[in-house]
Amino acid sequence: MSFQAPKGTFDWLPPRSEQVLAIREALAAPARLAGYGYVETPVFEDTQLFARGVGESTDIVSKEMYTFPDKAGRSLTLRPEGTAPVVRAVLQHGLHNGRLPVKVWYSGSQFRYERSQKGRYRHFWQVGAEALGAEDPALDAELIVLGARGYSSLGLTGVRLLVNSLGDKTCRPAYRAALQAFLRGLDLDEDTRSRVEINPLRVLDDKRPEVRAQLTGAPLVADHLCPACKAYHEEVRSLLGAAGVAFDDDPRLVRGLDYYTRTTFEFVHDGLGSQSAVGGGGRYDGLSEMLGGPPLPSVGWALGVDRTYLAMEAEGLLTDTEQEHVQVYGVPLGDDARRRMFLLVDELRRAGVSADMAFGGKGLKGSMKGADRSGARFALILGERDLAAQAVQLKDLTTAEQTEVPLAQVADILKGKVQ
Ligand code: HAM
Numbered sequence: 001m002s003f004q005a006p007k008g009t010f011d012w013l014p015p016r017s018e019q020v021l022a023i024r025e026a027l028a029a030p031a032r033l034a035g036y037g038y039v040e041t042p043v044f045e046d047t048q049l050f051a052r053g054v055g056e057s058t059d060i061v062s063k064e065m066y067t068f069p070d071k072a073g074r075s076l077t078l079r080p081e082g083t084a085p086v087v088r089a090v091l092q093h094g095l096h097n098g099r100l101p102v103k104v105w106y107s108g109s110q111f112r113y114e115r116s117q118k119g120r121y122r123h124f125w126q127v128g129a130e131a132l133g134a135e136d137p138a139l140d141a142e143l144i145v146l147g148a149r150g151y152s153s154l155g156l157t158g159v160r161l162l163v164n165s166l167g168d169k170t171c172r173p174a175y176r177a178a179l180q181a182f183l184r185g186l187d188l189d190e191d192t193r194s195r196v197e198i199n200p201l202r203v204l205d206d207k208r209p210e211v212r213a214q215l216t217g218a219p220l221v222a223d224h225l226c227p228a229c230k231a232y233h234e235e236v237r238s239l240l241g242a243a244g245v246a247f248d249d250d251p252r253l254v255r256g257l258d259y260y261t262r263t264t265f266e267f268v269h270d271g272l273g274s275q276s277a278v279g280g281g282g283r284y285d286g287l288s289e290m291l292g293g294p295p296l297p298s299v300g301w302a303l304g305v306d307r308t309y310l311a312m313e314a315e316g317l318l319t320d321t322e323q324e325h326v327q328v329y330g331v332p333l334g335d336d337a338r339r340r341m342f343l344l345v346d347e348l349r350r351a352g353v354s355a356d357m358a359f360g361g362k363g364l365k366g367s368m369k370g371a372d373r374s375g376a377r378f379a380l381i382l383g384e385r386d387l388a389a390q391a392v393q394l395k396d397l398t399t400a401e402q403t404e405v406p407l408a409q410v411a412d413i414l415k416g417k418v419q
Contacts (some may be wrong), residue, residue, distance in 0.1 A: 008114070008122030015325070018188055019318055020125075020309060024107050027127040027150040027303045036105040036129050041059040041085040043109060047075040052086030052290055055258025057198040064112040078111035081257065082128045083284065084291070090132055091293040100133035101298070105304075119275030119307050128267055128281075130290070130300030131321055137232050140263040140283060140299045141239035145265060147301050154308070155317045156269070158276060161251035163240070163265045166201070167225050172261075176200055176222035186214045190287055201254040207274070220251040229262055247293065254299055259284040263299060269307070270304045271314030279303035327418040329376035330357030331367040337382040344380065344392070344410065351411045353418055371397060378414065 005011055012020050033037075047067050053387035054061050066078040079085055086104060089095075095102045107127045114120050129146065131139050144161065151159040167175055183196040183203055184358075192194035192211065195203055203211070204218060225233065240247055247265075255264050272278070281301025288296035312318050328348055341357050348355040356374055358367035364381075371379040381393040392410055393404040405413055 009029075010121070015381055016309075016318075018314070020305060021116065022311070023243075023305055023308050024125070024127055025165070026154050027305065027308065028105055028107060028129075029153065030146040030149040031103075031105040031129040034103070034142065036103040036131075039086060039089060039104040039106050040108070041079070041082070041089050043111075044078050045074045045085055045088065047077040049084050049291065050077055050080060053087070053259060053287060054081060055403050056201075058202075058256055058258055060256060064114055066111045066290060067140035077110075080110055082106050082108065082110065082126060082302060083130060083257075083259070083285070086128070086130050086300075087132065087287050087291055087293070087296070087298070090296075091288065091291060096133050096288075096294070096296055098312070101139060102129040102133055103129075103131045104179060105129040117275065119310055120274050121306060124307075125305040126302040127305060128300060130298060132298040132300075133296050135285065135297040137235035137263075138239060140236045141243065143281065143299055144236075144240060144247075144265055145243050145245050145303055147281070147303060149302060151267060151278070151308070151311075154312060155309055156308075156315060158311065159267050159269050160251050161240075161245065161247040161265060162269055163247050163263070164236065164250050164253035165221065165225060165229055165236075165262050166254070166260050166264055166282070167221055167229050169262045171224055171226035171229055173373070175219065175221050178219045178224065179204075182218050185269070188214075199258070203256045204252050205256075221344055222249075222251045232262055238292055240377035255280060255282060259287040259290065261285040265301070269311040269314070271300045272307060272310055275307065277304070278307045305337050319388050325375050326356040327376055328352040328353055328355040328378045328380060328414055329374045330355065330373040331364065331371060331381045332357065333364060333367075333381070333383040337384065337387055340387060340407070341380070344382070344407070347411050348414060353411065353414050361416075377418065380410065 050065060051061055056062065060080045065080055065134050068076060070076055086106065098177060100286040105128065109123060110126050111123055111136055113122055116122060131143060148161060166172065179200045180196055183200055192203060204215060206212065253264055253266060260282040262283040266280040267278045269278050270276060279301055283299040284299040288294060330341040330345050332338040343354040345357050358370045377397060379395040379397055381395060390407050391404045392407055393402055394405050
């Protein structure tokens with residue numbers, strides 16, 4: 001019997017997996033330059049953290065969580081997102097009692113039991129950044145700029161930024177009521193009608209054409225913002241403009257998580273089909289209190305690594321997949337030579353030269369094939385006679401030129417050649 005990876009999951013394998021590592025690094029790099037510190041939280045948390053933090057009425061909590069009891073009967077959930085866990089960790093360790101804002105970044109697996117399709121997986125990877133404990137439009141703008149810089153550092157040109165404000169506890173209730181009044185007058189199925197009562201903003205995000213057609217005249221939050229929210233949003237927009245980060249206002253941008261207030265934004269890529277959001281985030285001024293903490297106005301984002309990979313693929317930015325793995329490949333001929341080669345590759349690696357060797361007792365032909373496949377620039381061929389002469393044959397695989405070099409000098413010589 002053979003096993004398959006569970007539905008909605010897949011394996012990243014070499015050489016494509018190298019690109020994924022590079023993407024994670026590139027997306028995190030701007031935040032690290034801006035003083036964000038690395039946090040790692042557990043992959044599973046108390047189920048209530050997400051129920052309260054992300055919101056009972058969201059798809060994520062009501063349909064998509066991987067929830068299970070542990071052996072002591074506690075209800076645990078594989079994290080579907082990273083923001084509620086970060087707030088939990090900050091509160092638990094009292095980081096908010098120090099210098100504010102607390103700025104952190106993370107990188108890790110997330111789990112959502114979604115209907116799987118291209119770009120939508122049950123196990124996926126996010127790089128996230130959060131700044132907790134400051135209400136300052138410059139902080140919202142900083143995060144958005146950092147996200148945009150991450151994408152552009154990868155060479156992506158097709159990422160568009162959409163921004164919106166969802167208002168706050170002063171102006172949102174009146175907007176919500178106005179939206180509900182409008183939605184109640186539409187011809188909607190039962191599920192959607194109950195969504196109107198629980199989470200009307202989500203209805204604005206409905207992708208079905210028959211629903212979309214009816215939403216044309218829906219009240220927009222932008223027309224209901226209180227003066228403070230309006231001024232805040234204007235300042236975020238103005239800072240983005242000043243930083244040269246292009247954006248589109250999207251008054252219908254609502255997000256799939258309940259904790260947002262004021263600024264919300266999404267990075268979208270048009271080459272991805274229906275799962276176009278490569279990243280998203282916003283301000284969540286009330287989340288700390290929802291989790292039992294003090295007021296801690298905060299803002300953050302999470303960028304989807306898997307979708308960023310797809311966006312790079314769509315833009316033809318992925319370099320040739322057969323990339324170089326090692327610089328040098330050892331070809332030992334005979335048992336004594338194998339023992340000596342084992343030590344030689346170790347010496348090379350310690351000198352910072354990436355090196356591999358033929359394993360499994362292959363002959364010259366099989367080993368040279370391995371050398372070709374490894375992508376190495378140089379092969380080191382060591383036979384019994386070379387060993388007796390304390391030398392090794394250094395073959396440049398691009399020119400087929402071969403020279404004999406003393407074993408004692410090979411690391412130094414190669415160090416000079418591969419750097
Ligand atoms: P989110 O919009 O749910 O936000 O996810 C952020 C990004 O993760 C999405 O834009 C997408 O690229 C990726 N993503 C989400 N679901 C999937 C999936 N099923 N398959 C592949 N990629 C996916 C959050 O998670 C918030 N915690 C962001 C945030 C941080 N807000 C404030 N701080």
